[in-house]
Amino acid sequence: MANKPGYWNSLHGLTTIVLIVAALYFLLVEHGAHVFPYLPFLIILLCPLMHIFMHKGHGHGKTGNGEHQHQDAEEAYRRGLEEGRKEADRK
Numbered sequence: 001m002a003n004k005p006g007y008w009n010s011l012h013g014l015t016t017i018v019l020i021v022a023a024l025y026f027l028l029v030e031h032g033a034h035v036f037p038y039l040p041f042l043i044i045l046l047c048p049l050m051h052i053f054m055h056k057g058h059g060h061g062k063t064g065n066g067e068h069q070h071q072d073a074e075e076a077y078r079r080g081l082e083e084g085r086k087e088a089d090r091k
Contacts, residue, residue: 007013027035
């Protein structure tokens with residue numbers, strides 16, 4: 001099975017990148033005096049956006065594999081708890 005190129009490597013993705021770069025260039029060149037005072041606020045605004053979009057690979061909202069990992073974690077916690085109690089009773 002052949003791997004499909006990602007969105008950013010496709011024609012649409014490259015076109016999107018070019019348009020974003022062109023828009024940012026004209027925004028900074030023509031309206032730099034109006035944009036630069038708000039730059040710290042724009043950087044702070046990027047934090048929640050990056051948080052939302054970068055959690056894509058964590059499996060939030062998926063029930064398949066994530067549920068299995070949750071059960072394994074609970075089982076490991078119970079085993080550790082029992083071993084800790086046994087060791088505490090020995091002392």
